[in-house]
Amino acid sequence: MTENIVPTRMVLQAQQAKMVAAKRGHELLKKKSDALSVKFRDILGKILDAKNELVTLVNEALFSTSHMKYTTGDQIKYAVRETVSSTTPTKVTMHMENLAGVLLPVFELQQEGSGGTELTGLAKGGKRVQECKDKHMAVVEQVVKLASLQTAFSALDEVIKVTNRRVNALEYVMIPQLEEIIHYIDSEMSEMEREEFFRLKMVQKGKKKKADEQEREQKQKEEELLAAGISVTSSSSSSSSEGAESLLTKDEDDDIVV
Template sequence: MSGAVGREAVFPTRQSLGLMKSKLKGAEVGHSLLKRKSEALTKRFRDITRRIDEAKRKMGRVMQIAAFSLAEVSYAVGGDIGYQVQESAKQARFRVRTKQENVSGVFLPQFESYIEESVNDFGLTGLGKGGMQVQRCRETYARAVETLVELASLQTAFVILDEVIKVVNRRVNAIEHVIIPRTENTIKYINSELDELDREEFYRLKKVSNKKQRDSAAADAEILAKRHQADAAAMATVEPATQAQGELGATPDVLGEQEDTDVIF
């Protein structure tokens, strides 16, 4: 077993080898996709970070101008007009709508502000005096609220992307440093075991073939020995008969021309 991540607990077969190769291919494809997703999200995250910094700087300047504008209204009117605005406002003139943006499978909420022109409940505020300062203060605070909405949208996307990037990076690291090495170690283990089985099978077949050759050679030698014994036995039987015939001489011909003394006629 090589590597520090170990291997899968599988039985070394051809089927397991195919499954592990398919798993390795899927892990490599998944790692590539997640890596590209992480890069896209990181790029968007950096862009949002830059925009948040710009929005905060803009927010500081706008709120400073709004504070001076409110001070001008208080000086021009001669007091606080907050209660008048609260009593006059019945409906919201400044409104916010939301939509979603898909960034590599991650849905980021976006807040968009707009002004309802038909609603103007406190239009008569400052009619007696300080009307110009009130109008300018209202426009300044409208820009401040727009900046706040933009900053809230960016901040929400920032938090969501931060969490998603952490999860994606953990998955990428797990696939790269755990799953792929473990699968590769498993494939190496299965290949080594299959090679060992092939060597054992080759050795077994070689031993069986050698045994068959030895058995065949022994059977042929036994058959040849039996044949030699049979030939030797046959020769041993023929030689005494030939020798006896030689000792007795030739066999007389009863149908020959010599006369038989026992025959009366």
């Protein structure tokens, strides 16, 4: 993983920025997963209660149907068939609920009008017919509620799985890799700094040694010149004085151009 990483300060800053983003993303995804898990457990409890309630409502609806048949006899069949139309007053609508960035479908039952059953059972057993209708409508409402809960349950289950996979990938794969890269770059840069310090120290030591040698050679030369410099200085000064005297005492200069 670290073979293609160049241990420079710019790369280190980039990796540290990635580490900060990864930890921030892990924190947010963890909070999202916790919030979704709480909602998931809440929906699961509602589903269990809705199923138990649905069983009770279905039993009551079936019992009410038996009462209605016993009261009205077979004539209710024809009355119901006459009231059936091509459109139904009972409709199911759907809207989306946003939960931590997850859209959950919510189904609602809407009743438009009475469906033309006002006169059903008017001659005999009208009360039983209305009770039977109300019981069955309660069953339908509970089925729609249960369908909404089941759909949200399935959607949340899938989203929680994806979120947990991302959390685990950040926690156990990406963040450890970034930590390894940052540690590698730190160690390499520290080693380079130590090598540079040792190199500078050796260069400084070599320069000091060379300077000391040059200083010793210069002192030796100065001592030699000092020992032999008196005669050289006197001879040079005498020659210069003689040259100056000859120039002053000479009457005429030699011709330059003949």
